[in-house]
Amino acid sequence: MNERTVFFLSDQTGVTAETLGHSLITQFDSHNYRQVTLPFIDSEDKAREAVKKIDETGATDTSRPIVFSTLVQPDLRKIVKDASGLHLDIFDVFLEPLEVELNQKPSHESGRAHGMSDINAYMKRIEATNFALANDDGGVSRNYDMADVILVGVSRSGKTPTCLYLALQYGVYAANYPLTEEDFESGQLPDFLKQHTSKLFGLTITPQRLQQIRKERRPMGRYSSPQQVRYELRESEKIFKRFSVPYVDTTEFSIEEISSRILDSTGVDRRVRP
Amino acid sequence: MNERTVFFLSDQTGVTAETLGHSLITQFDSHNYRQVTLPFIDSEDKAREAVKKIDETGATDTSRPIVFSTLVQPDLRKIVKDASGLHLDIFDVFLEPLEVELNQKPSHESGRAHGMSDINAYMKRIEATNFALANDDGGVSRNYDMADVILVGVSRSGKTPTCLYLALQYGVYAANYPLTEEDFESGQLPDFLKQHTSKLFGLTITPQRLQQIRKERRPMGRYSSPQQVRYELRESEKIFKRFSVPYVDTTEFSIEEISSRILDSTGVDRRVRP
Numbered sequence: 001m002n003e004r005t006v007f008f009l010s011d012q013t014g015v016t017a018e019t020l021g022h023s024l025i026t027q028f029d030s031h032n033y034r035q036v037t038l039p040f041i042d043s044e045d046k047a048r049e050a051v052k053k054i055d056e057t058g059a060t061d062t063s064r065p066i067v068f069s070t071l072v073q074p075d076l077r078k079i080v081k082d083a084s085g086l087h088l089d090i091f092d093v094f095l096e097p098l099e100v101e102l103n104q105k106p107s108h109e110s111g112r113a114h115g116m117s118d119i120n121a122y123m124k125r126i127e128a129t130n131f132a133l134a135n136d137d138g139g140v141s142r143n144y145d146m147a148d149v150i151l152v153g154v155s156r157s158g159k160t161p162t163c164l165y166l167a168l169q170y171g172v173y174a175a176n177y178p179l180t181e182e183d184f185e186s187g188q189l190p191d192f193l194k195q196h197t198s199k200l201f202g203l204t205i206t207p208q209r210l211q212q213i214r215k216e217r218r219p220m221g222r223y224s225s226p227q228q229v230r231y232e233l234r235e236s237e238k239i240f241k242r243f244s245v246p247y248v249d250t251t252e253f254s255i256e257e258i259s260s261r262i263l264d265s266t267g268v269d270r271r272v273r274p
Numbered sequence: 275m276n277e278r279t280v281f282f283l284s285d286q287t288g289v290t291a292e293t294l295g296h297s298l299i300t301q302f303d304s305h306n307y308r309q310v311t312l313p314f315i316d317s318e319d320k321a322r323e324a325v326k327k328i329d330e331t332g333a334t335d336t337s338r339p340i341v342f343s344t345l346v347q348p349d350l351r352k353i354v355k356d357a358s359g360l361h362l363d364i365f366d367v368f369l370e371p372l373e374v375e376l377n378q379k380p381s382h383e384s385g386r387a388h389g390m391s392d393i394n395a396y397m398k399r400i401e402a403t404n405f406a407l408a409n410d411d412g413g414v415s416r417n418y419d420m421a422d423v424i425l426v427g428v429s430r431s432g433k434t435p436t437c438l439y440l441a442l443q444y445g446v447y448a449a450n451y452p453l454t455e456e457d458f459e460s461g462q463l464p465d466f467l468k469q470h471t472s473k474l475f476g477l478t479i480t481p482q483r484l485q486q487i488r489k490e491r492r493p494m495g496r497y498s499s500p501q502q503v504r505y506e507l508r509e510s511e512k513i514f515k516r517f518s519v520p521y522v523d524t525t526e527f528s529i530e531e532i533s534s535r536i537l538d539s540t541g542v543d544r545r546v547r548p
Contacts, residue, residue, distance in 0.1 A: 002376075004376070012531065012534075013530050013531050013533075014534060015293060015530055015533035015534070016293045016294060016296075016297045017548065019289060019290045019293045020290060020293070020294055020364060020368075021538075022290075022547065023290045023364070024365075024368050024372060025372070027356065027369065027372070027380035027381050027382070027383075028372060028373075028376045028378050028380060028381070030376070030378045031376060031378075035547055039534050039538055040534070040535070040538060047520065052503060055457065062365070066372070066375065070297060072301070074454045086371060086375045088368050088371065088372075090294060090297070090298065090364070091298075093367050093368075094294075094298055094367075095301065096296065096364075097360060097362065098298060098301070098302060098340070099302075101297075101340065101360045102276075102278070102302045102304070102305060104302050104304045104305075106301035106302060107302070107303060108301070108303050109301075118528065119483070119486075121528075122528065122529070123490065124485065125435065125482075125529060125543060126432075126435055126487070127490070129438065130413070130434075131408075133410075133434070158400075160404075160407070161399065161400055161403045161405065161442060164403065164438050164442060165442055166531060168435060168438060168439055168442065184346075209393070213397065214399070216397065216401070227379050238382075248529070254392065254395075254396065255396070255399060255442060256287050256289055256357065257287050260286075260287035260288060260289070260313050260314075261313075261314070263316060264313055273292065273296065273309060
């Protein structure tokens with residue numbers, strides 16, 4: 001398989017360049033990509049250092065590197081362009097049409113967080129994270145009145161990471177409750193959840209995948225046995241249907257996708273935007 | 275201030291379109307942006323629905339909407355283009371140069387997670403998240419041998435959300451330890467940390483900001499008093515210097531930025547890429 005080095009250049013974290021680049025290179029699967037992020041390029045020295053790294057790679061690789069960059073300052077962009085490689089720069093392409101459309105010159109300042117609005121966003125994300133931690137796994141707090149959404153599902157169906165992602169990324173207050181043996185036997189939800197059925201969202205997963213995940217945690221015993229896994233999933237889906245809880249099968253989805261689907265399906269508003 | 279509606283269109287979560295669009299519109303601060311994400315546009319019906327929404331907005335707004343889109347399928351892209359607005363599409367712009375460079379036709383398949391590599395990435399992120407939770411706040415586990423990085427700092431300096439972000443986003447094993455009154459008095463790190471000084475990374479913050487954050491949690495008492503906050507920060511920075519622990523002031527940074535700076539400064543490898 002062909003090898004290519006892909007650089008992500010940024011005067012900030014590099015997340016934008018990575019996200020953009022990743023969604024593009026996955027369209028071309030005949031190559032193996034070695035991915036290198038060069039963040040915080042905020043001076044001419046650092047820009048020249050980046051050029052050096054790219055050129056060194058270009059000299060040893062069989063093909064020239066691909067460079068995704070999101071440098072805001074024109075002088076730094078100019079330096080970086082000297083590196084040998086295919087350059088794809090979102091500011092080069094999209095800044096001008098936006099300038100015309102909005103009838104304003106771009107600030108050319110890197111978009112680092114500052115000002116009260118960002119402090120507020122930070123606080124909201126922290127508070128949402130604390131909420132998720134305090135209300136994880138049916139935890140002691142059970143502040144379900146405050147929850148935007150309450151995830152329910154069997155153990156290891158993806159509830160905790162999804163709640164944390166919703167909190168960190170969107171400031172959404174997400175609690176979660178793991179369905180228990182008692183719930184499966186009664187076919188009921190506990191009373192403290194029945195008051196909040198409109199906030200419930202179910203996660204399910206295929207038995208094969210759940211078994212695989214549980215085995216990582218506890219290789220032996222009933223917890224990861226095929227019978228137990230199938231039983232729990234069947235009963236949990238019955239409960240979702242009985243109480244009209246919308247649910248999603250997480251097997252094929254990343255944490256980002258599960259989170260987006262929950263927001264899309266429930267209509268819960270993001271409290272902050274990334 | 276001028277108002278504009280900005281749409282983020284995607285056949286997936288919309289995260290790429292949001293990230294791209296956000297980094298561009300922050301360059302033009304003379305406008306107030308109302309941001310609307312339309313994710314999971316994966317059929318002609320949904321594409322037409324999106325066009326309807328955009329056109330309705332265009333009809334009521336004083337200016338036409340701005341549309342960032344990352345639709346992979348050409349037929350859906352074509353439908354969406356009918357909406358009135360300024361269209362900025364990364365696939366329109368970047369797919370062709372990549373096709374030439376890589377000498378391969380793009381798959382035009384939406385980049386949803388599938389296959390074993392994604393299951394592995396999912397597992398790694400989950401395991402890293404479990405690690406962060408078990409090793410949060412100097413927690414019971416203290417599996418510091420397994421940690422990629424151990425964050426230290428005073429209470430509310432941003433350790434927990436940063437650890438969780440490192441885990442969820444990059445699969446990095448991040449533990450954290452809150453410096454205690456005892457540590458401040460002795461000017462020492464506890465013995466179980468001294469074995470791992472090479473993994474330590476410090477977080478600090480300005481007294482004003484820390485006080486503001488702590489007041490949200492406990493408005494009264496010593497915890498959020500100016501004296502206590504200044505004392506703790508001064509002593510924690512002394513400890514960082516004494517043990518040559520690299521550290522960053524988190525006051526002006528978002529969680530993403532803190533995380534990127536930690537990876538950049540420590541050289542810790544990402545175990546997965548978003």
